[in-house]
Amino acid sequence: MTNDADWTRLLERVRACTACDLPLGPKPILSVSPTARLLIIGQAPGRRAHEAARTFADATGDRLRAWLGLAPDLFYDSTRVGIVPMGFCYPGTQEGGGDILPDARCSATWHAPLFAHLSQVKLTLLVGRVAQVRYLPDPLGSMSEAVARWRDYLPGQVPLPHPSWRTLGWANRNPWFEAEMLPALRVRIADVLK
C-alpha cells in the first residue's frame, strides 16, 4: 500500500530534477499514479511532447494509441494507465534526424523508487529497444526478435516497437504484428483495465 505523502514528495523530486544537461533544459514528463494497472515504458518525450508537456503528444502517440485500442481520455488517465519513459526529458535530436537516446541515469535514478509504489500493475508494455534491454528477462537479440516472441513474456510484459514512422516499413514486413499480435494485445489490455 503506497503512502500518499511519500508519493507526492517523490513526484515533486522528479519534477524538480535537473541532473542532465539538455538542449531545451530539464522538463520531466510522465503520467502515472499508484493505482495504474497498465504501465507503458517508452523511450523519451519528443520535441512536440516537450512543448505540450504531455507524453506521446504527437503522431507517435496517435500510432501507439491505435495499436493499443486506447482512446486519449483513457490513455491519459494516470489512475489507470501509467506512462513512465526511460528518460523523462526531451533529449534533443541527433544529426540526420531521430532523437538522441535517453540518458541512462534517468531510469537508474527514478524508476525503482517510482515502481515501488506501483503495486497494481498487471501488464507492462516495453515500447522500443531501450526499455526492452532494461526490462526483458532475456534482452539479447534485436527489437524484431523480441517482439516476435511476445507470447513468451505474457502475462506480465509485452515488447513493442517504437511507434515512429520508421516502424511502418517494419510492420509491413511483419504482417503478424497487426494481424495477430495487436488484436491479442488489445484483449489483454481490456482485461487488465476492466
Ligand code: SF4
Ligand atoms: S532526463 Fe531524468 S535524470 Fe535527466 S534531468 Fe530529466 S528527470 Fe532528471
